[in-house]
Amino acid sequence: MKKLPARELGVGLVLFVLVLAVQLANPAFLRPENVRDLLIQCAPFAIMACGMTFVIILGEIDISVGSMAGLLAAALGTWASPSHGGRPLLDCVFGVLFLGLALGLVNGLLVVFARVPSIVATLGMLTVLRGVTELVLHGEWVTDLPPFIRQLGIGVSGGVPNPVLVALLVVAVSITLASLTPWGRRVYAIGSNPEAAKVRGLPVKQVKLAAFALMGLLTGVAVLVSAPQLSVVESGYGTGWELFVVTCVVVGGVSITGGRGSLWGVLLGVALLSIIRTALIFLRLGDQASYWERAIQGVLILTAVLGDRVSARRRAEVGA
Amino acid sequence: MKALVPALLAAALLVVGCGPTSDGTKTASGTGAPTAGxxxxxxxxxxxxxxxxxxxxxxxxxxxxxxxxxxxxxxxxxxxxxxxxxxxxxxxxxxxxxxxxxxxxxxxxxxxxxxxxxxxxxxxxxxxxxxxxxxxxxxxxxxATPQQIGYGLVDAMAKDLGGAEPTGQVAIVTARLTAANQNEWMVHMKERLKKYPKMQLVDVKPSNEDQKLAFEVSRDLMKAYPDLKGIFGISSVAFPGAAEAVKQAGKSGKVLVTGLATPNDMRSYVKDGTVKSVLLWxxxxxxxxxxxxxxxxxxxxxxxxxxxxxxxxxxxxxxxxxxxxxxxxxxxxxxxxxxxx
Amino acid sequence: MKAFLGRFRQEAVLLVLLAAFVAVAWRLDPTFLTPKVQGTLVKLVLELAVIALPVTLIVITGGIDLSVGASMSLAAVAFGLAAERGTPWPLAAVCALVAGALAGMLNGWIVSRARIHPLIVTLATMSAYFGLAEGISRARPISGFDPAFQSLVAGPLMFFVLALAAAGAALWLSRTVKGQAVFAIGLNEKAARFSAIDVDKIKFWLYTLAGTAAAVAAVSYAARRNTVKADIGHGMELDVVTAIVLGGTSITGGRGTIGGSLLGILIVHEVRQFVSWHWERDEINLIVIGGLLILALVANSAFGKKTDSA
Missing domain, CATH: 3.40.50.2300 (Response regulator)
Incomplete structure (x- = not known):
């Protein structure tokens, strides 16, 4: 990774100002236990955002992840719960990972071999998978997740909550993958100029297929650490996550047309978007402020995106 | 492509050729009084x-x-x-x-x-x-009418808080802010809260029918309002989400949770004392x-x-x-x- | 014939699809196809169709507008708040149109001036507009509009507006220089800029138009249901994109027709209503609609490959 590019500065700045303002208003905000909870809150989105970053750098997008998470959670629930499948831990974990991988592959195949634009293929999958989830659960929710599954979400290993540990691992692997491996370089090369990449003989199809499969796999990982945090697996699990994750990635400075962006920026994006809601609660504005919550969120996202662009222009002018 | 259009048309004709099935011939008139049988x-x-x-x-x-x-x-x-x-x-x-x-x-x-x-x-x-x-x-x-539900929730919380004059900060985690039923219940809840002047409603937060969100919002509420004594979870996912937050914060029994839910959804929380009573028919x-x-x-x-x-x-x-x-x-x-x- | 099919390939496929659908529907449940049923159901899709017109143009330029549902909510709330204060309905409708147009203008301005990708811009404004609608209305419903307004707008007026707008959009797109410029932008924006097309201006007005169309839809909804709330446009954006893409407009820009979008809307609408009519299980509908979208595009790209190389 090069030095933190100025591209991420806009997001970093908004994040910093927000945290500072809330901390001044309510000193409880940066207490260790709240920081810990915030990290747990970010973990599943950080995991999925890693996968999404590769997909978007390749110039593609995956908006099926919300429904995919819903189906994977339903699968985890029905396999694990004693009143349904009653399967052991490893069966469930590998089952979810494998199913995630398979669903990701389906997306990839649709995009790469059936040549359906990714936004459309995954939009279709978003709808289909939510329907399948409803059919799988047929109006019942899973309410008896066994303790060994719950442990994945609420357990602590070596003083670090499991979701955070897994997220750190995923982030470390992803950053290595992006900056130190040939595969990572190919992702950037293909994303910034697909035609040139083809001419140079890069395996465009394989790389894209792998990126979608990775996205599916990581959605599985995210579900494994997030669904067990809660006691109930419902059919609406993961609704809206697709837009949240995409927003995190683009706010983090990844170019939606591909080729540019870094995982560091994406992590800042995840942090900013996850913190906004908590920050608003800590400001203790009372119930009337709740009605403006979404507007504030929207304006902050817009500021981060615009700020990035304005600073980029200034840099360009200075450089010229 | 050239072959596709005629092929599909032929297929369509084939289906039509079979004509409507017998169960499809029902008419749309349901207005007449039905006869016996x-x-x-x-x-x-x-x-x-x-x-x-x-x-x-x-x-x-x-x-x-x-x-x-x-x-x-x-x-x-x-x-x-x-x-x-x-x-x-x-x-x-x-x-x-x-x-x-x-x-x-x-x-x-x-x-x-x-x-x-x-x-x-x-x-x-x-x-x-x-x-x-x-x-x-x-x-x-x-x-139950919205009034009974609203009053019932507040009364249950008051009873669980105990004492002649139930005291403490409470918060509501609702469904979406636009949810008509929940909004009506909240009107009655706020009305009933006047009966308990020392119960203070500090915040109303939406959970957008997302259990994870309900969980996180409840957790944040407990930290932002350290004296919080009760959370109303007034949708089917807000209730278990809020209860899970209280349980994980180790505040079972100290922060009370109440709401409407089926017994199956709340069984574990009632058994471990996070939730004292669930109201439902x-x-x-x-x-x-x-x-x-x-x-x-x-x-x-x-x-x-x-x-x-x-x-x-x-x-x-x-x-x-x-x-x-x-x-x-x-x-x-x-x-x-x-x-x- | 070949040239005709080449140009209207997607429309031809859609028409065949529609014919096949009619055949299946007639076989399974002919009541569904009676004028009475269809007449009632078609009213439910007018708003989607009105929004789809300008969004089709935007998608042809290679852009997208995910904020149309939110703009619709915002405009609806503006209408409601104005009507609630006793404003006569035509004036309240103007308020809604202004609110929608402003929402669209902001999108257009950011997209064309700051040159940020429309997906990002409208993703952000979607949440801002929904939030604004929730905030100014306190998320409460506003109901009880002028009965004259209801019977006029929810009745013939909306059909008329849609027909006029659709015809206008189709003619503009195929017969005018500006319309051709829309395709040029979608095929190659840089080249379009070099050939002295005012890309920024066209984009700005297309997004403004989308916001305005969302407002028209909002007024129509208000008349039809006699109530508005900040969540009425929820999910509209994805429905619109689904129908447009099914209608043969390329999501990457450069290709598409108004007729195709209207056919796409009609097919999604008919299939959705029929599944719900005949099988009465809402969850199946999700699978059918999503599956239809994927299959149509897989088929399109499979056949497209053949005709391209031919």
């Missing part, structure tokens, strides 16, 4: 399909349809809970020749006019679970009674202001145009294992 077409609309609460209501309804024998029951509703989608379904059912439509009204503003139109076309309309305006339906199968009985009332209305056997309604499950009180299900059940540690829904 004919089955009544009854449509049961939940606020949202795919939610355990309504699924168990539907089970009760199916039992009733079997027991009565003259009911052709259809249970369907929007899986996303959108009132507009519900309105479209009702309009379709009218066209399909429904005899009775039983509606759990997600949004009286949107569904009210649609129901009135249905009645104008001769369809009998009853409401169940959540009422619409009085002129848009014939009868309401009443398990028997959902299967509610579904059962709704179908019985639908049958009676279709036959013209039940009018408003009747003294009582004779159900297979015993005599039910009437109050004007409301058929009362009876008192809600309070599920506690001691009795929750007797219920499975």
């Amino acid at each position: 004919k089955k009544f077409k009854v449509y049961l609309l939940p606020k949202q399909k795919g939610v355990p609460y309504f699924t168990s209501c539907a089970e009760g309804a199916e039992d009733a349809a079997k027991e009565l024998g003259d009911i052709e029951l259809t249970y369907d509703g929007p899986t996303d809970g959108k009132p507009e989608a519900a309105a479209e379904m009702i309009e379709k059912w009218v066209l399909k020749g429904a005899d009775v439509i039983a509606v759990s009204c997600n949004d009286p503003q949107v569904l009210g006019p649609v129901l009135k139109k249905a009645r104008d076309q001769g369809v009998k309309v009853i409401t169940w679970d959540a009422d619409a305006s009085q002129d848009s339906r014939e009868l309401f199968v009443n398990q 028997n959902t299967k009985d509610l579904g059962f009674l709704t179908i019985e009332v639908a049958e009676a209305v279709a036959k013209g056997a039940l009018k408003p202001n009747a003294p009582y309604f004779m159900s297979h499950r015993g005599e039910k009180k009437m109050q004007g145009d409301n058929v009362l299900l009876g008192d809600p059940i309070v599920f506690t540690k001691d009795n929750i294992d007797q219920f499975n829904f």
Whole structure:
């Protein structure tokens, strides 16, 4: 990774100002236990955002992840719960990972071999998978997740909550993958100029297929650490996550047309978007402020995106 | 491509050639009074399909349809809970020749006019679970009014907090901010809170029907308001989400959680003491009674202001145009294992 | 014939699809096809169709507008608040149109001036507009509009507006220089800029138009249901994109027709209503609609490959 590019500065700045303002208003905000909870809150989105970053750098997008998470959670629930499948831990974990991988592959195949634009293929999958989830659960929710599954979400290993540990691992692997491996370089090369990449003989199809499969796999990982945090697996699990994750990635400075962006920026994006809601609660504005919550969120996202662009222009002018 | 169009056309013609199947020739007229031996077409609309609460209501309804024998029951509703989608379904059912439509009204503003139109076309309309305006339906199968629910929630919290004058900060985690039912309950909750001047409502947060969000919001509320004494989780996912947050924060018994939910969803929290009491009625009985009332209305056997309604499950009180299900059940540690829904 | 099919390939496929659908529907449940049923159901899709017109143009330029549902909510709330204060309905409708147009203008301005990708811009404004609608209305419903307004707008007026707008959009797109410029932008924006097309101006007005169309839809909804709330446009954006893409407009820009979008809307609408009519299980609908979208595009790209190389 090069030095933190100025591209991420806009997001970093908004994040910093927000945290500072809330901390001044309510000193409880940066207490260790709240920081810990915030990290747990970010973990599943950080995991999925890693996968999404590769997909978007390749110039593609995956908006099926919300429904995919819903189906994977339903699968985890029905396999694990004693009143349904009653399967052991490893069966469930590998089952979810494998199913995630398979669903990701389906997306990839649709995009790469059936040549359906990714936004459309995954939009279709978003709808289909939510329907399948409803059919799988047929109006019942899973309410008896066994303790060994719950442990994945609420357990602590070596003083670090499991979701955070897994997220750190995923982030470390992803950053290595992006900056130190040939595969990572190919992702950037293909994303910034697909035609040139083809001419140079890069395996465009394989790389894209792998990126979608990775996205599916990581959605599985995210579900494994997030669904067990809660006691109930419902059919609406993961609704809206697709837009949240995409927003995190683009706010983090990844170019939606591909080729540019870094995982560091994406992590800042995840942090900013996850913190906004908590920050608003800590400001203790009372119930009337709740009605403006979404507007504030929207304006902050817009500021981060615009700020990035304005600073980029200034840099360009200075450089010229 | 050239081959595709004729091929598809040929296939289409083939299908058409077979002509309509016999079960497809039903006409859309449902307005005439059904003769004996004919089955009544009854449509049961939940606020949202795919939610355990309504699924168990539907089970009760199916039992009733079997027991009565003259009911052709259809249970369907929007899986996303959108009132507009519900309105479209009702309009379709009218066209399909429904005899009775039983509606759990997600949004009286949107569904009210649609129901009135249905009645104008001769369809009998009853409401169940959540009422619409009085002129848009014939009868309401009443398990609890919004006022009873709102007051009941606040009173339960007051009782759980204890003392002659229940004291402490409380917060509400609702569904979406635009959810009509929850908003109505909140009006009554705020009204009832005036009776307990030392219970202070500090915040109302939406959970957007997302259990993870309800969980995180509740956790943040406890930290932002360290003196918080109670959380109302007033949607089917807000309640377990809030309870889980309290439990994980190690505040079971110190921060009280209350709300409406099925016993199955809340069993573990009631057993470990995070939740002292869950207020709900028997959902299967509610579904059962709704179908019985639908049958009676279709036959013209039940009018408003009747003294009582004779159900297979015993005599039910009437109050004007409301058929009362009876008192809600309070599920506690001691009795929750007797219920499975 | 070949040239005709080449140009209207997607429309031809859609028409065949529609014919097949009619055949299946007639076989399974002919009541569904009676004028009475269709007449009632078609009213439910007018708003989606009105929004789809300008969004089709935007998608042809290679852009997208995910904020149309939110703009619709915002405009609806503006209408409601104005009507609630006793404003006569034509003036309240103007308020709604202004609110929608402003929402669209902001999108257009950011997209064309700051040159940020429209997906990002409208993703952000979607949440801002929904939030604004929730905030100014306190998320409460506003109901009870002028009965004259209801019967006029929800009745013939909306059909008229849609027909006029659709015809206008189709003619503009195929017969005018500006319309051709829309395709040029979608095929190659840089080249379009070099050939002295005012790309920024066209984009700005297309997004403004989308916001305005969302407002028209909002007013129509208000008339049809006699109530508005901040969540009425929820999910509209994805429905619109689904229908447009099914209608043969390329999501990457450069290709598409108004007729195709209208056919796409009609097919999604008919299939959705029929599944719900015949099988009465809402969850199946999700699978059918999503599956239809994927299959149509897989088929399109499979056949497209053949005709391209031919």
